[in-house]
Amino acid sequence: LRPGDSLAVMCIESGPEAGSPGVFPNTVYNAAAGQVAQLLGARGPTSTLTTNHAAGATALCVAGDLLVSGQADAVVCVAAETISPVAERIYHSLALFGGPAGHRYVLTEAGLAFVLERRSHAQGRGARILGTFAGYGMASDALGVGRWDPHGRGMERAMRSAVEQAGGHVPSTVWLNAAGLRAADRPELEAVSRLTPPLGREPELRSPKT
Numbered sequence: 590l591r592p593g594d595s596l597a598v599m600c601i602e603s604g605p606e607a608g609s610p611g612v613f614p615n616t617v618y619n620a621a622a623g624q625v626a627q628l629l630g631a632r633g634p635t636s637t638l639t640t641n642h643a644a645g646a647t648a649l650c651v652a653g654d655l656l657v658s659g660q661a662d663a664v665v666c667v668a669a670e671t672i673s674p675v676a677e678r679i680y681h682s683l684a685l686f687g688g689p690a691g692h693r694y695v696l697t698e699a700g701l702a703f704v705l706e707r708r709s710h711a712q713g714r715g716a717r718i719l720g721t722f723a724g725y726g727m728a729s730d731a732l733g734v735g736r737w738d739p740h741g742r743g744m745e746r747a748m749r750s751a752v753e754q755a756g757g758h759v760p761s762t763v764w765l766n767a768a769g770l771r772a773a774d775r776p777e778l779e780a781v782s783r784l785t786p787p788l789g790r791e792p793e794l795r796s797p798k799t
Contacts, residue, residue, distance in 0.1 A: 590673035592616045598675070625667060633661040642768070644668060645701070650725040652705040663706035670699050724754025737773050741780030748784050769796035 592615035599607045614620060622635040634655060640647045645668030652664035672680075677696060680686050686694050711718055728750065730736065730743040737743070748765075767777055781792065 590671055590676060592620075594673045594675045621667075621669075625665065629665065631665060633664070646725075646766075649703065649705065649722060650727065652703075653722050653725060656705060656707055662710045663704060665702060665704055667702045668700065670697070672696055672698055723756070724751050726750025726752075726754065735772070737776045739776055741776035741778075744777060744780040745783055748780065752784075764793045764795070767794055767796040 592612050596608055596612050596616050599609065599612075618637040618639060619635065620637075622637045625631070626635045636651070638644050638647045638651065645666070648666040648668060652661075652666050655661040655664055680696055686696065705722055706716075708718070708721075726747040726749065728743040728746040730738040732738065765781060767774075781794065785792065
């Protein structure tokens with residue numbers, strides 16, 4: 590974000606001719622993935638996903654597909670949240686971030702990384718296997734940006750698809766990560782309530798944003 594901000598500010602304040610060609614390559618979103626690949630010597634597909642708050646989860650889904658299709662033996666999935674000065678000013682202009690203490694969102698930065706790989710590949714290098722990626726589901730309400738089906742039908746389709754892709758197997762612990770947005774609360778709860786009977790138990794429902 591910072592190189593992008595720098596280039597944008599240069600062009601806005603002084604015109605397009607002020608844009609530095611030395612800065613431009615790092616404004617491309619895929620630059621981050623490319624730099625990680627150079628550092629690790631990773632020679633498979635590289636990409637940077639921009640699916641807003643779901644980017645980290647989407648990376649795991651894409652990694653799963655790469656492994657199943659045979660395009661990779663192991664995939665490094667990195668999720669990072671960084672704040673640039675311009676983005677910070679924009680966020681703080683929103684009521685969601687400008688309310689009284691205890692009643693507003695607080696901006697923060699963080700990052701994490703997972704390595705997904707074929708079980709045979711992990712066992713071959715003697716890795717300690719921490720978990721299994723059994724499946725995923727995606728769906729859309731097709732209603733436009735920031736709008737949800739009021740009954741959570743798209744969310745339900747995605748969750749059911751994930752369970753089906755995992756062979757219908759329901760683990761002993763079920764954790765659902767909620768959006769943490771008021772507009773999504775009711776649709777999300779409706780979708781979860783319809784999913785609870787097949788799960789056989791109430792899932793753990795948390796939202797890191799709240």
